[in-house]
Amino acid sequence: MHEKISVFPDTVCVGSNGEHLELTGITKEQSGSYECIASNDISTPDVRTVQVTVNYPPFISKARSTGTPVGQKGVLQCEASAVPRADFEWYKEDRRLFNGLNGVKIENHGKQSMLVFFNVSEEDYGNYTCVAMNTMGITNASIILYGKTNIRFQSMKPWLGALITQLKL
Secondary structure: OOOEEEEEOOOOOOOOEOOEOOOOOOOHHHOEEEEEEEEOOOOOOEEEEEEEOOOEEEEEEEEEOEEOOOOOOEEEEEEEEEEOOOEEEEEEOOEEEOOOOOOEEEEEEOOEEEEEEOOOOHHHOEEEEEEEEEOOEEEEEEEEEEOOOOOOHHHHHHHHHHHHHHHHO
16 A cells, blocks of 8 residues: 655645644744645545644744824834734833823734823933743844924914014014
C-alpha cells in the first residue's frame, strides 16, 4: 500500500507519520485553512480541512504622538497585531495607568488600545509607554502627548482691528 499526502495551498508535506503532519519553518502569513487529501491504491481519497493558527508575539504597528491643547480631549493610540490577541497596559514614566483614574480612560478594541484624556492639563503632557503582551512575548512603544496652542481667529479680531487702526494713523 502506497500512501500519498497532499497539503494545500502550498502542496508541502514534511514528516508525515500516520495521521500527523509536521510543518517546519511556518510563518504567521501561512495561517489559514488547509485541505489535506489522503489517498492510496485501495479506496477513494479522504479529504479534510484543517485550520492552522500560527501564534506570534505582539508587533506594534501604530503608535503616534499627539498634540492637544490644554482643556481639550486628547487621545493616544496604540495598535498591535498578535496571536493570541495582545493585552495592553499604559504607563507614564514608571507609573502604570488604570482605567478611570486621574482623568484618563483606557479603551481596548481588538488590536487597538486608546488612552483618552477628557480634559488635558499641563501635567498630562509627557512621555507615555504602550505595552502590548501575550503568551508569546511583550513589546512596547513610546508615545508623546504634547501641547498645542489653541488660538482662535475670533479672539484675535479685536487685537488685529486695533493694530490696523494704529497703522493707519
